[in-house]
Amino acid sequence: MRIAHVRERHAPTGAPWRLAVALAGPASVEPEPTRWLDLEPARARLARREPTLAHDDALFRQPIGTLDDLLARGLRIERLRAILDRAAGAGDDHALDAADLVFGPPILRPPAFRDFYAFERHVATVWSRRGGEVPEAWYRLPVFYFSNTSEIRGPSDPVWAPAGSSELDFELEVGALVDTPARDLPAERAEEAIGGYCILSDWSARDLQRDETTVRLGPAKGKDFATSIGPWLVTPDELADARAPDAAGPDLAMIATVRAPDGLRIEVARGTWASVHFSFGQMLARASADVRLRPGELVGSGTVGGGCLLESREGSLDRWLLPGDEVVLRIERLGELRTPIVDPPGRPTLT
Numbered sequence: 001m002r003i004a005h006v007r008e009r010h011a012p013t014g015a016p017w018r019l020a021v022a023l024a025g026p027a028s029v030e031p032e033p034t035r036w037l038d039l040e041p042a043r044a045r046l047a048r049r050e051p052t053l054a055h056d057d058a059l060f061r062q063p064i065g066t067l068d069d070l071l072a073r074g075l076r077i078e079r080l081r082a083i084l085d086r087a088a089g090a091g092d093d094h095a096l097d098a099a100d101l102v103f104g105p106p107i108l109r110p111p112a113f114r115d116f117y118a119f120e121r122h123v124a125t126v127w128s129r130r131g132g133e134v135p136e137a138w139y140r141l142p143v144f145y146f147s148n149t150s151e152i153r154g155p156s157d158p159v160w161a162p163a164g165s166s167e168l169d170f171e172l173e174v175g176a177l178v179d180t181p182a183r184d185l186p187a188e189r190a191e192e193a194i195g196g197y198c199i200l201s202d203w204s205a206r207d208l209q210r211d212e213t214t215v216r217l218g219p220a221k222g223k224d225f226a227t228s229i230g231p232w233l234v235t236p237d238e239l240a241d242a243r244a245p246d247a248a249g250p251d252l253a254m255i256a257t258v259r260a261p262d263g264l265r266i267e268v269a270r271g272t273w274a275s276v277h278f279s280f281g282q283m284l285a286r287a288s289a290d291v292r293l294r295p296g297e298l299v300g301s302g303t304v305g306g307g308c309l310l311e312s313r314e315g316s317l318d319r320w321l322l323p324g325d326e327v328v329l330r331i332e333r334l335g336e337l338r339t340p341i342v343d344p345p346g347r348p349t350l351t
Helices: 039-049 067-072 077-089 120-129 136-140 206-213 280-288
Strands: 002-008 018-022 035-038 095-097 101-103 113-116 144-146 172-178 194-202 227-234 253-259 265-272 298-300 326-331 335-340
Touching (some): 002 035, 018 039, 018 077, 035 039, 035 077, 067 077, 101 227, 144 280, 194 298, 194 326, 194 335, 227 335, 280 298
Parallel strands (some): 113 298
Antiparallel strands (some): 002 101, 018 035, 035 095, 113 144, 172 194, 194 227, 253 265, 253 326, 326 335
């Protein structure tokens, strides 16, 4: 399944996000779904047709709001398949056209965001530019930092450089969403706690980050101003056939392109998820050690090798991001995440 927060393109300002599921074949066959099932109207129609549903299944007892609300009720993402399958069986053709929709972040208010550092090529490049080698501990421990959850952006939401920065960069990553409470997960089973995957960009202000790392704390203001996720969540079953038995991740292409203001499109990064050193199972085992993971928590893979301008701008874009650019991140089967880069808006002193 592919699950998204949507609203009509011409909906009134402040219209709530609605949860929808793609009416399409597998992501490997139909990478860009054009029709979406609005889950709450579909649930309500099914409940009216089959009055026993609400008695037998908690999914049908209350309205379907956002994914955040669903997870707070203790329901997992896979449970939504019951509505999709029953609607198809009932001939429910009340579909939304993707061309008429705006897509939001797949999770609106994640309670936590841990970003890992799991691709060896990226780690080695960063360390070599500092004149060092990858620490031995990196190969033993999936390491991460906590970032800010108040600045989550969705598809087409703009991003701008934070105050004091002139070195804005993207980072092409895989995001995983935890959809069940968990603690002390074993690595071999930890991926069972993942409800879906999406594209993630951990935006970076390289000049601020460079200053912060000199004091060996952070990253902080070099990272906390924006994280983009989307365009939708893809459930793990859609990716299973792309993963070899001994691989840490599926063999799916990861590509970053920048469209400059003059219309020129420049591919600045290309890699594969399969090159990841640590699996999400290993990452979640580390994240859940001695602590509780909560439904809705977001986990990032870290940057795929070459997947940022810090590594790849020479010979491609040859500069940092500027207002007027558009960053297009694509991961095979997960879709395409577009972000316009804009001038900073006015900065009010109080909000």
